[in-house]
Amino acid sequence: MGNGVQHRLRRFELVRYEDASVTSGTGVVAVGVEFPSGYVEMEWLNEQNPNLNTAANGHASYPGGIEDVRRVHGHGGRTEVQWLDD
Numbered sequence: 001m002g003n004g005v006q007h008r009l010r011r012f013e014l015v016r017y018e019d020a021s022v023t024s025g026t027g028v029v030a031v032g033v034e035f036p037s038g039y040v041e042m043e044w045l046n047e048q049n050p051n052l053n054t055a056a057n058g059h060a061s062y063p064g065g066i067e068d069v070r071r072v073h074g075h076g077g078r079t080e081v082q083w084l085d086d
Contacts, residue, residue, distance in 0.1 A: 010034040011084040014042065014069070018078040029079070030060075038065040 014030035032042035040062040062068040066081060073079050 007036050009036070009085075012066075013082045013084065014073060014079060015082050016075075016079040018075075020075050020078055030073075032069070034066055039063055040065055040069055042069065 010033065012032050012034065013028045014032065016026050016029045019026050028045065030042050030044045032040055034040050042060045042062065044058040044060070062072075070081060
């Protein structure tokens with residue numbers, strides 16, 4: 001494994017500071033993992049959100065990686081990715 005490629009997962013939280021859509025709320029609204037390939041899988045914390053009438057968390061996949069997550073959910077800096085792992 002000396003080829004310089006990282007072979008571990010990186011966990012993150014999606015933290016929303018302002019809810020422009022008045023749907024997902026604020027605070028930690030989702031958790032996710034970035035795979036060594038850059039692929040990202042994310043789970044929304046829907047069941048903890050009083051604004052949503054659901055008993056299950058939603059899931060989303062981002063083959064384009066963390067930049068896709070930021071582009072789709074960043075809302076002009078109102079939401080950010082906070083890494084839990086180095």
